[in-house]
Amino acid sequence: MTLAVLCGSTANVLTSETASEVRSALLAAGATRVVSVNGPDMSAQLLRLAALAEEADEPLLLCADDLVAHPSLLWTLATEPAGRSTALVAATQSGDGGDLREDRGRLVAAPDGPTRFLGALCLAQTDLGLVTAAVANARRPRGGTDVLVTATNALDVLLPGLLGAGLVPIATRVRLLHAERVHTHAQLSAARQKVAAVDEDKALLRLAVKEKDDFFTTYAVSSWSPLVTKLCARAKLTPSQVTALSVLFAVAAALAFWQASRPALIIGAVLLYLGFVLDCVDGQLARYTRKFGAFGGWLDTMADRAKEYVVYAGLAAGAERLGLSFAWPLAITAIVLQTVRHMTDTWYGALHDEAAARQAVGTAGNSDAGGGVGARLSRASNKVQADTGSVAYWLKRIVVFPIGERWALIAVLAAVANGRIALAAVVVWGLLAFAYTLGLRSLRSISMRVGVLTTVDTSQHRDDGRLVRGVVSAAGLRQPLIWAVLAAVAPLALIGAVAAGWVHRGTPWRAGDLEWVRAGGAGIWLVVAALIVLLAGAAARSDHGGPLDWLVPAGLRAAEYLVAVAVAMICDVPPPVVFALLFVLALHHYDLTARMEKGAPGKPAKRALLGWDGRVVLLVFFALAGIATGGELLLAIGIGVHFLTGAIKDWRTGESR
Known part of the structure; x- marks a missing residue:
C-alpha cells in the first residue's frame, strides 16, 4: 500500500480540522503518499477517483476527511490478509438504518440493512477496474433522486456504485476500537474523547483473537493466548516460526502417545493442548502485527492437517504397542474421513462466497430467498449464528466437530484411557458430524442454485x-x-x-x-x-x-x-x-x-x-x-x-x- 486518497466532504465546516488528522492516520496506516480529492462538484470528484484508479498499479486506500478513528483501523484496511477489497463498517444503532449487510464476512447491498459504511474503503488492485463502471452508475439518478446533490462525500456515492458493479468487499468492523464521522464541533470533541479513552495496543491484542471461534478454543485457549501472543511479538517471532513450534509440540505429543505408558499419555495430552494453543497464537500474532502473506497462510493450513494426522499415527502405534487391535484401521478411517470432510468444507465455503458475489449483482445465489427447505434452513442457521453465546449457538458450533473439539477429545481420552478409544471417538463423532453437515449443506446448496467448480x-x-x-x-x-x-x-x-x-x-x-x-x-x-x-x-x-x-x-x-x-x-x-x-x-x-x-x-x-x-x-x-x-x-x-x-x-x- 503506497497510495491513499483523502476524499473531501462538502457542506462540512469541520473539514479543515479533521482533514489533517485523517491524513496523519493514512500515513500511519502505511501510505507513503496521500492524494486529496475535494471540491464542491461531486461529479468532478468521482471522475477524479476514476482517473486515479485507472492510473494506479497498487491498491487504493480511500478515506473520507470527516472520519475520526483509531489509525490502526485504517492500517487494518490496508493490510487485509488475502489482499481483498475491504470496507470499514459498524452495526447500526436504533433508528439509524444502514444500507449493507454481512454474508460470511462479505458486504452486500441491503436497503435498511443492519450495517452502515463508515467512510473508509481499501480497493484491491484486481478491483480497480470496477471504479469506472461504479462512477457511471453513481452519476445516474436513482429513484428520482440525484445523489450527486444530496451526498456530502464522494465515497458515499462510490460504494453503492461499486457494489452494483459487482464488488463484494470484506467487512472490517470497529469492534473494540472507535470510528465515527462527525459533522459538528460537539461530535468532533466527543469522538476525540472516545478515541483517546481506548488503550489501542491492548484492544489490538484482543482483536487479534477471532471474534467467533469454537467453544473449546474460546474458553480454554483464547482466554489466555493473547498473553502468549504478546510474548511472541516481544521476542520478534514471526507467525510462521510459531507455526513451526506448534508442529514440534504436536510431533512430541505423537511420540509420547506412541510410548503408551500412563505418564507418557498424560504428557502427550498436555503437549497436544499446548501445541493447539500455539496453533491459535500464530494466527493471532499475524493479526496483531499485521504480518500476512500467502506463504504463511498456506503453511498454517498444511501444518494443521499434518499435525493432526501425525497424532493419529502416534495414537495407533501406541495402542498397537499395548496389544490393542483395530487401532491402525481406526487411524486410517479417521484420516480418510477428515480429509474428505475438509474437502467438502473448502468447496462449500467457496460456494457460499460465490453465492454472495452473485447476490451482490442481482443474479442467482441468495440462499435466504424462497420458501424451500434449504432456504428455511439457511434462515434458521443465520438466526442461530446471530444469537452469539446462546446454548443453540454453541451446540451448532460443537456438533460439527471442529479442530479444537477434536484435539480436546483426543487429549482427554488419551490421558484417561488409550489411543484406540481416542481414535474410535474421533471416528464416531466425525461420522455423525459429517452426516449432519453434509445433509444440511446439500439442502441449502440446492436452494442457492449456484455452481462453484465452473469458476476455477x-x-x-x-x-x-x-x-x-x-x-x-x-x-x-x-x-x-x-x-x-x-x-x-x-x-x-x-x-x-x-x-x-x-x-x-x-x-x-x-x-x-x-x-x-x-x-x-x-x-x-x-x-x-x-x-x-x-x-x-x-x-x-x-x-x-x-x-x-x-x-x-x-x-x-x-x-x-x-x-x-x-x-x-x-x-x-x-x-x-x-x-x-x-x-x-x-x-x-x-x-x-x-x-x-x-x-x-x-x-x-x-x-x-x-x-x-x-x-x-x-x-x-x-x-x-x-x-x-x-x-x-x-x-x-x-x-x-x-x-x-x-x-x-x-x-x-x-x-x-
Missing part, C-alpha cells in the same frame, strides 16, 4: 491425470457428481466384502494358486471396482455447474483413498504403510485447496503425469503383480518427494507472513 480450473482441482484428460474423458459422460459418488461407493463396498469374508484373499500370482483372480476372488473384484472408479473420469469434461457438484472433489478423494485401503486389505499391506500413503496424498490435495483459499501461487500450468486416475491404475497393478507393500511404499515416497520439492520450488521466493 476444474481439472486441476479434480486432480485429473493424463489418462483422464487424454483418454477417459473423451467418453463425454454427464452428471459428474453421480459418477464421483459411484467411484467412492465401489471400493467401499469391496472393503466391506473383504472385511466380511465374502471375497477371497490370497497371495497374488503364487504358483498354482490363482483363486484370488477367478470369479469371486479379490483380484477380479478389485479390477471391477477400479474400472468403476475410473469411469468418474469420463465426466471430467462435462459442466460442473450443478448445485451439488461442489462435492465432486471430495468424492474423487474418497474413491482414490479407498482403493488404496482395499489394496492394502487384500494384499496384507502393513497398516503404517497405507497410512503413510494416505498421509502424503492428503498433503498433496490440501496443497491444491490451500493455494486457492490463501491466494497463494497456483500450480504451474504443466500437468503432472499422475493424477488420481494414474495412481489408481498403479495401485491395482501393484496388487496384481504381488508387490502391493513395496508399491504403496514407493508411491508414498514418490508423492512425498514431489510435494516437498514442488513446495520448496514454488515458495523459495515467498516471504514469511
